[in-house]
Ligand code: HEC
């Protein structure tokens with residue numbers, strides 16, 4: 314930052330580019346994470362995960378810069394003692410305004426609280442991703458139930474973060490008014506008006522190169538660990554490979570439905586009456602039936618701990634053997650109009666792969682859901 318110091322300095326650099334860049338990139342990433350997480354639904358998960366990773370990387374940078382950055386970036390410059398916070402509150406109550414060029418004691422507490430909340434959101438997000446969707450670095454270690462519980466926590470923390478952001482904006486507005494200075498502009502330009510001689514004290518030396526090297530080292534380590542952990546099989550996730558007899562016989566007319574999509578009772582019911590198979594004759598030799606029954610039984614929804622197996626393991630109450638009649642299936646697809654299912658190229662509800670690109674693997678990841686373009690316009694046109 315080039316500031317003319319030849320005359321008595323009026324403006325002093327306070328927020329360096331490391332802090333400002335962090336701040337506004339964080340604003341962007343949090344906006345994307347909040348909107349994809351709270352508004353746009355599960356099919357925007359890829360964007361949500363991208364924003365979440367960006368937030369975590371930014372927080373890591375801020376921690377490093379809080380140790381190696383210039384004067385006002387450093388945690389040490391705004392790690393106030395409780396007594397200072399109380400004195401600040403007392404000043405506020407009595408209408409006294411003591412100016413802080415960097416963060417004031419309350420603002421400083423908010424910075425630390427925001428960093429902690431963002432870290433907790435990143436962690437709880439990774440836990441629910443690993444447990445529920447069997448994705449990400451924690452997929453090998455966590456149960457579906459843990460993922461579901463922690464997702465509730467993730468959601469609550471997102472609401473808490475929104476409240477904190479509201480308080481932060483309120484604080485900025487209040488301090489701008491009280492001190493008659495535009496604090497938003499200061500976070501854009503980095504400069505603030507110097508009022509006291511000590512304001513112009515030379516800033517503590519920053520170590521930008523060391524900070525960047527440290528950040529890269531942290532990122533490289535985290536990336537390597539993530540790649541290694543993500544290569545482990547998901548805990549309780551079914552393998553994609555199918556029994557060859559099943560794949561050939563039960564994949565002849567439609568997608569060979571992964572066995573994790575229905576409970577053992579449904580599969581046994583289907584195999585008990587292949588002659589009248591949803592209007593088709595799918596009769597097989599007794600030997601083939603036995604082999605398929607054993608394999609389906611050993612790999613049915615009851616055996617797995619991934620999202621589809623939990624959603625679909627309860628069969629329809631009326632005894633229907635359709636996956637698409639299972640209450641969990643109905644619940645997940647109730648917002649989709651009948652006309653969408655009937656339209657080309659979907660044609661029928663059971664044609665999972667038309668909308669779930671990964672249907673054959675049994676994963677049904679949110680990132681792989683897309684209603685085909687030809688059918689999509691009907692979604693809006695259809696009656697509710
Ligand atoms: C001769 C063709 C044919 C063969 C072979 C066949 N099916 Fe089907 N299957 C159908 C038809 C037709 C439907 C009904 C599709 C629809 O209405 O959505 C169906 C539907 C199903 C459904 C219900 C889908 C839903 O709506 O939830 C399941 C489950 C199923 N089949 C499993 C199997 C299994 C297991 C095998 C192997 C033992 C098998 N199918 C072999 C033709 C076949």
Ligand code: HEC
Nearest residue numbers: 354355621624636645659662663664665668677679682684
């Ligand atoms: C017309 C397109 C379409 C078809 C066909 C379809 N689905 Fe879906 N499915 C969706 C959409 C869209 C969602 C996401 C709904 C939402 O936003 O909550 C979804 C959600 C799901 C989910 C929950 C995913 C999650 O992360 O919560 C599962 C499991 C699922 N579908 C299974 C199936 C199975 C099994 C079939 C075939 C028997 C099937 N779907 C057929 C469009 C489809």
